[in-house]
Amino acid sequence: MKAIVRTDAAYPALLKETAKPPETLFVRGQSFYNQNPDAPIVAIVGTRRPTAYGREIAFTLARDLALRGAVIVSGLALGIDAAAHRGALEGGGVTWAVLGSGIENIQPTYNRKLAEDILKGNGSIISEYPGTTAAAAWTFPARNRIIAGLSHAVIIVEAAMRSGSLITARLALEANREVGAVPGEVSSVQSIGTHALLREGAALIRDAHDVLELVGREVPQEEKVDKFDGIAQNILHSLNAPKTINEIAFTLKYDIGFLQEHLTSLEMEGAVENRGGVFYKTI
Template identity: 50%
Template sequence: MPSPDVYWLALRRARGVGPRTCKLLIEKFGTPEKIFQLNSDEIAAAGVPRNTARSIVEFRDFEPLEKELCELPNIGARLVKWTDADYPSNLRQIADPPPFLFVRGPAQLTDGNCIAIVGARAASDIGRRMAQRLGLELAAKGFTVVSGLARGIDGDAHQGALDAHGKTLAVLGCGVDVIYPPEHRNLAEAIIAGGGGLISELPIGMQPLAENFPTRNRILSGLCLGVVIVEAAEKSGSLITARMALEQDRQVFAVPGSPLSGKTRGSNRLLKEGAKLVECVEDVIEELAPQMIGGGRPRMAERIPVAPSEKVPTPPTSNTSARPEVVWVTQSPEDANSLEGPVDSTTTILNNLKESDKLHVDSIIESSGLNAQTVLRLLLELELEGRVTQHPGKLFSLA
């Protein structure tokens, strides 16, 4: 007699059964185990094609699925089913949610304040820096950063979140035991070690086939309140993610790029079609704020006003709505006293760097007396301004 969880895998693996059919049957009958106790006429009466109903009734290949479930603890993974309390609430709302997810790592998926950052694999240097900066600042403000572990923009978004000691989720187009691209193995391990996780609806051992990625993208966008596109060509997988986000009633953002670059034609077109323009992290947060009122801001705690020099200037055009005069940063109470004004903090960091050829980021944090998130944010800003250079091993020096 198969275990109850095996029936979940079996229902999805039966010929002709996709996510929409799974959702229809589970809503009608409650559990896959009950569905497998029905005859084909009873299943077809729920609105399922008769051939599909027969394939469910005739399914007998349970033994390999038992072995697949037994393998999960060996790779540090678990099964999260559509009816489980820890199934992502955002994802449950879409039209074709996966009936279950394989989750590798300690990540709890109940956090609804997720934002996706995706873009080109062959990204420009400035695009990659922007992705890292957005990932870092969103994670520092309590958001979970979601991306696809791909080369380029995805990898840098994950790394930015990790640099802020935040949580990030990687949605894969392969099994959670398969790391693609292989050079991101260390990044995947860091995501797990940092409290995040690798997520997939695909079987254990499934290789990264091209046809898996478009369906993967619906999970990536479905988990999130919004999707930020950083560099996308005219024919890009990121544009598929943007389209799916719109179909799921998610907000789509895009970072503008040079019209002379083919890498940004797709993201620039999204802006023409109504995507929200992103130049800084506050562009994302302000747009999504109304959606977070019901569940609270991420990591609700004291709200510390940022010093005036950090505020985003109001655009001069008269038809643009004014931004708030004060930008708020979410910060835990125990860190409140360690947040200094950016001018004094920047000077402190630069003075520390003057005293050494290269300093490790941990040394800068310790000697400056600032919290880690503030130091990481200011180092990134100084690097983008050309005043600081980052070296391998998280070493920094004056440029």
Template identity: 45%
Template sequence: MENEDELLSGLHLKRLPGIGNLLCKRLIERFGSAAAVLRAEPEAWAEVEGITERALAALRRNRSPRREIIQEIRAASRLGIRMLSLADADYPPLLREIPDPPPILYMRGDPAAMASFPVAVVGSRSPTRYGREMAQRLAADLARRGFAVVSGLALGIDTAAHEGALAAGGKTAAVLGSGLERIYPSQNAPLARRILAASGAIASEFEPEAGPEAWRFPVRNRVISGVSLGCVVVEAGARSGALITARLAAEQGREVFAVPGSVQSPRSAGTHRLIQQGAKLVQDVQDILEELGFAARPEAMAGSASPAADPPAPQAGTLPAEEQEVLAALGPYPLHIDELGRALGRDAGSLAALLLQLELKGLAVGHPGKYYTAAARPPGARP
């Protein structure tokens, strides 16, 4: 019931005039929840940074969610669409951290596809054969190592990235610039179904019936970069929309990668400019792993043995019961601390302390974005 109330309140806030994504997040952070925002006194609202008279007037007039919002939630449910508020445990954890996350995210599929080491792969809608092959290869290599590949379901590089992840048996997620009932481009509707069938996800911040208006795509791009640890640009011309995603990724504190092409190809002019501006040049997946901090044990997430140069780790049976419980929940594939906390019923503070102990003992590996895996064991080692 609490989740339903928060969803209702979040959707209500999102619709009020004068309250955009940035102000909505500030209000929720100030009062603790969307429901608490609506219960607060006007004097307290006025203290929030960036609030305008228009927004204050809208809040005063509209303290209670309207009936049509309740009907909208029910309609989405009938379509098999989940609506995730910022407070929802399944809301993508990295997206929640950006300054202007969508207050409500519409989703079909498995939310874990946007929480399992997501890396964005984007680029030209009309790539060369080289660009398409590089996108497929990088996406497949990332997927084999347990990363989720995020892209925008567009033709060209986006399609190649999704296809590469699927071919490798990995997870991929698509973020749309339209509603979930208006897959765009329509010729990629079969690809969207394959993504869902492979335990991936399709998400959008726009209402299910929203059409693919041009203005929605640059807005959508901040979600692609926001859910991800880093953004890989494969072939982008000087005016490519993928450059917007790269800029947003940098502003959000994400790593930016670029695949070089021919200096004579206009389709690589944008990626070359990114490299000149400091983006990491990518020749293969190892370049991405190094920048994200996985170079020490590049195969750990694939379950391979790491070099046995470290001192022997303690056996799990000699650990305190609480540490054994946490270690048992970890595996070769990355798990976010929020997911781990939900699975074990533990709060983030106590869980972080236990994970630190396991890291110090060489039994767990912490990765960027608060993800964890079990440490790879030498052949023959007992669990």
């Protein structure tokens, strides 16, 4: 374990830019000091009581970002946080867990094994509190400012209206960081907070590509196309030059009505644009 003060060269520059950076950070694990300076740092946070959908999205998003070199930050809480940490480990990447308790007091106790796995997987455990300091109601909102401050972007996956994750999103905005939210089921109470963020202008996040674009990282052209199903990929590959719907249908031997349905979906995804009856690929 090491202690880093604000005047140390190892103190994170992003965190130092925030309004109230902690005077001291206690850190276990080497990746905090040795990370690639060009790696995007992405926080993924959300409810402690996720749906199966939310847990899967958080895991997959973190895994796919880790596979592309991103550092995943979260709070080691039950639910979305734990899923994000596990996803990052599955992707062979680095993940940082920011505690609301002392650096030697892993809370919740249920996630102590996960904390061990993070350290074994070249991740780091971080806290502004020394030793075995107990967590309190106020330490978790304070912890959230560190999560936001360490990151280039904060992504919310499922959050009720009165959620600590929304505090993290607000703190990220105050620190001039990007904020994204994953849409959920319209009838789910766990999606009320994320949908409110989307209405207020948060970036809509569907996959790792959306996150990388949000933080200004270039996504390889083939990866942009590969995320679509086979029919959509065929259409996109056919648009190596702008074409009318009749020209696409002739090239691919698709029925016009069938093709129109898929072109409409691709337009909604932002992958295709119809300009006066001529279709252009936009990714």
